[in-house]
Structure formats: structure tokens, C-alpha cells
Amino acid sequence: xxxxxxxxxxxxxxxxxxxMLLVVxxxxxxxxxxxxxxxxxLTVATAKALLVILYFMHVRWSTRLVxxxxxxxxxxxxxxxxxxxxxxxxxxxxxxxxxxxxxSHTVNER
Amino acid sequence: xxxxxxxxxxxxxxxxxxxxxxYEVGMWIFLATEFLLFGTMFAGYMVYRTHFPxxxxxxxxxxxxxxxxxxxxxxxxxxxxxxxxxxAGQLGLGRSAAKFLLVTMAxxxxxxxxxxxxxxxxxxxxxxPGLNFEAHPEHPFGLPLFLSFYxxxxxxxxxxxxxxxxxxxxxxFWCWRGRFTxxxxxxxxxxxxYWHFVDIVWIYLYPLFYLIGx
Numbered sequence: 207x208x209x210x211x212x213x214x215x216x217x218x219x220x221x222x223x224x225x226m227l228l229v230v231x232x233x234x235x236x237x238x239x240x241x242x243x244x245x246x247x248l249t250v251a252t253a254k255a256l257l258v259i260l261y262f263m264h265v266r267w268s269t270r271l272v273x274x275x276x277x278x279x280x281x282x283x284x285x286x287x288x289x290x291x292x293x294x295x296x297x298x299x300x301x302x303x304x305x306x307x308x309x310s311h312t313v314n315e316r
Numbered sequence: 317x318x319x320x321x322x323x324x325x326x327x328x329x330x331x332x333x334x335x336x337x338x339y340e341v342g343m344w345i346f347l348a349t350e351f352l353l354f355g356t357m358f359a360g361y362m363v364y365r366t367h368f369p370x371x372x373x374x375x376x377x378x379x380x381x382x383x384x385x386x387x388x389x390x391x392x393x394x395x396x397x398x399x400x401x402x403x404a405g406q407l408g409l410g411r412s413a414a415k416f417l418l419v420t421m422a423x424x425x426x427x428x429x430x431x432x433x434x435x436x437x438x439x440x441x442x443x444x445p446g447l448n449f450e451a452h453p454e455h456p457f458g459l460p461l462f463l464s465f466y467x468x469x470x471x472x473x474x475x476x477x478x479x480x481x482x483x484x485x486x487x488x489f490w491c492w493r494g495r496f497t498x499x500x501x502x503x504x505x506x507x508x509x510y511w512h513f514v515d516i517v518w519i520y521l522y523p524l525f526y527l528i529g530x
Contacts, residue, residue, distance in 0.1 A: 209336060209505070211406050212399075221396040228388055232381070235527035247523045255516045262399045262512045268340065275341055279348030283355040287362065294363050 210267030220261045227254050324500035332499050339502035343509050354517050357469050361524065364461050371458020373529025375466070378443055380434060384526035387430050388518060394423035395515045398484070401491075402508040408498035410491040417488035420511065424481050431474050438463070466525055473521060476514045483507050 231250045234243060260266040265276055322332055329335040365372045401416035442450040444467070445460035452459040487507045490496065496504055 209406055211403060214400060214403065217396050217399045217403070221392060224392045225389060228385070228392065231523055232385055232527065235381075235523070235530040244528070247527060248520075251519050251523055254519045258395060258512050258516055258519070262395055262515075263509055269337060271337070271341055272344055275344040275348060279351035282348075283351055286352075286355065287359055290359055291362065291366075295366065 210264060212261065212264070212267075216261060220257050224254055224257055227257075322499065324497070335500075336502055339506060340509075343506045347509065347513050350513060354469070354472070357465070357472070358520070358524075361465050361469070364458075364465065368455070368458030368461060371452075371455035372462050374452070374455055375459050375462030376526060376529040378438070378441070378463075379466070379526045380437070381526050381530070383430055383434055384522050387427050388522045390423050390427045390430075391515050391518050394420045394427070395512050397423065398508045398511045401487075402501075402505055405491060405496050405501040405504040406498060408496075410494045410496055413496070413504065414488045414492040417484050417491060421481055421484050421488065424477055424484070428474060428477055428481075431470065435467075438467075469521060470525070473514065473517050476517070480507075480511050480514055484511065 227250050231247055231254075234246050234250065237243065239246075259276065263276075265272060268276075325332055325335060329338065397416050397420045401413045401420060404410075404413035404416060438444055439448055442448050443463055445464050449460060449463075484507055487504050491504065
């Protein structure tokens, strides 16, 4: 077995899909739907990144080992984001809890 | 396999297939470290954006959506051309690969030229924190922070592009000289992976800087 060789048509199709997603992404920026705007934009960006990784970077046709190595970078990054934001977004809450009687059940109400 | 070793086979590998897979895994390990390099900057962006959402929206208004859009399209198309170059290399068509690589370089240079124009535009509007900046009355802390993230992240990205252009140029030269064959073309494949990675970073940079707060 050797490296997989994709057809030129595959690359053209993926490129057209990427450019269409780009137009969707820009369009979304002008639709004001609050936080969902960010969520949708990041979803579209991630769809584009996946297309690039799977087709242009050939991960779709690569070995399990490449799948694993390609995933770990992203997984550790998400772990870092999650732990860091769980700290930064809740600093006010901890301060609030420390200054309250211990039986309070209304921690989130500031 | 015959007992005679292929001329492209390095001494530590048993055969070309093992060598090819080692190249590929090694490159992905490097790219994982690159994800983390840019990831730390995205993390910083996230923290300060939650602290200064209004300044982030205001800062985004200072950036040119159209130029960013053109640059994104240029990078996506350049990715297609380097994918075609890698494909040509895998088929043993060195000359054809070299031509596709030259198109990739032309598109990459266009990206950098537009980026340079944007930086110049920020400079003439006194929007470069630390060097040439006029304090904003509403966002005295947030706006310079946003712009610092903008210059740092797009700057590191542009630096990757410049390195990429050099490597792609070297690959174009090697492809033209017939250095790669259908059996051995891993350096070309690695160059493709690197270029696509730089493209992916921009896929996130564009919406997070240009498109928020529209």
C-alpha cells in the first residue's frame, strides 16, 4: 500500500464547499442572534477546518496512528480552554461564596 | 522487495512505506505543537474577550471585512493548489507539481501583500498599540488589547506564511529538478500539510477578528 491519491475532482469539490461555507460565515456575521452568532460562526469554521484536515491533509485516508496524533493536539487544546475558562468565568462566584453563609443555595444569583 | 535498497531510503528505515508513515506521523506531532502554540493565543483572546466584549466589537469594526474575505478566499484556493501539487508529485509529475507550487506561492504572496496593506492602514489610523496609538475615549484598555491580539496573532500567522513561502519555493525547485518520484515525495507532502495548517489557523482568525460585532 502507498499514499492515497485523491482525484482532482475531489479537490475542486472541497474547494467549492470551502468557499461556500466562507460566504455562509460572512453572512452569519450580519445576522444578529446574540451568542448563537458566535456558536454558528465557530461551527462553520470548524466544518471548514475538518474539510481541510480530512481531504486536503489526507487524514481521511491515513492510518489510525495519524488519526490519533492529529486528534491529541486538538483534544489537549480543548482541555486547556475548558479548565482555563472554568477558572476565569467563575472567579466572581468563588468570591461570592466565600463571603456568604455556608448553607446558601443561591450561589448563581448575583 | 529486492535486497537492493532504494536510493531515497534512509538507513534507519526498513522500506519506503515505513519511511513515508514515519514522515507523516512526525509532521503531525509537529503540527500538534503548532496547534498548542496558536491555541495559547486563542485562549488569551478568549479570556480578554469575555472581559472586554464591547471593546472587542468596536475593535472589529476597525478591520476591513472585504480585504479579510478576499484573503481568506486566496488562502483556501492556495491550499487547493498545493494539494494539486502534492497529487502531481505523488504521480511522479515533477514539472506539473512545480507549476502548481508556483501558483501557491503567487497566491501566498498576494495574501501577504494585502496583509501588509492592512497593517499600513492601521498605522495611518494610529491603531498600532505601543508604537502609534491614539487612546480611545470609550475603550481605553480594551481597544489596545484587542489590537495587540490582532497584531500578535495575525503577525505570527504571517510569519508562518513567510516561512511557508520559502519552503514551497524550495520544493518547487526540487520538483522542477526531478528530485521526487512517485515512490519518494514525503518532503513535498509535509510542505502541503504545513501550508494547510496555516490555512486552518486563518479559518479561525478571520471570523474571530473581522466578523465579530458586525
